[in-house]
Amino acid sequence: MPNTYRKIGVRRGTATSSSTTSGTTSLPDFPASFASLAHAREFCAGFFHEYNYIHRHSGIAWHTPASVHFGTAEAIDQDRQNTLTAAYHAHPERFGRRPHPPVMPTQFWVNQPENEPQMN
Numbered sequence: 001m002p003n004t005y006r007k008i009g010v011r012r013g014t015a016t017s018s019s020t021t022s023g024t025t026s027l028p029d030f031p032a033s034f035a036s037l038a039h040a041r042e043f044c045a046g047f048f049h050e051y052n053y054i055h056r057h058s059g060i061a062w063h064t065p066a067s068v069h070f071g072t073a074e075a076i077d078q079d080r081q082n083t084l085t086a087a088y089h090a091h092p093e094r095f096g097r098r099p100h101p102p103v104m105p106t107q108f109w110v111n112q113p114e115n116e117p118q119m120n
Contacts, residue, residue, distance in 0.1 A: 027055055061102035068108075077101050 027050055034040035056062045060073075067073045080101035088095055 027051060059105070060108065061104040063104070068104075073104060077104070 028043075028047060030047070031043070034043065051065070053064055053066045056064055060068050061077070063073045063076060067076055084099040084101065088098055
């Protein structure tokens with residue numbers, strides 16, 4: 001497995017369940033409490049920078065929230081498709097079908113509002 005896809009501190013060939021290596025494992029855990037307001041601000045600044053600009057999210061087709069927000073996701077998807085197409089042409093025997101990047105959802109919700117019936 002390439003180093004870029006391994007959890008830090010896990011050796012190659014080490015069997016792990018997907019639940020232990022998925023989600024926010026690359027992000028630091030929030031401490032139970034902060035020593036001071038300055039400590040909380042320092043931690044949160046680093047955490048949210050990592051979350052928004054570095055960590056790729058499965059719910060938004062493995063993009064960062066920043067790439068979706070700033071409109072660069074489409075260009076990134078095109079670059080991904082170019083890479084996948086080149087890999088497919090170089091080694092078609094490695095693929096069962098032509099590869100495509102994940103599809104971006106059309107709507108994003110933190111808490112989707114419930115549909116309220118309209119009264120006429």
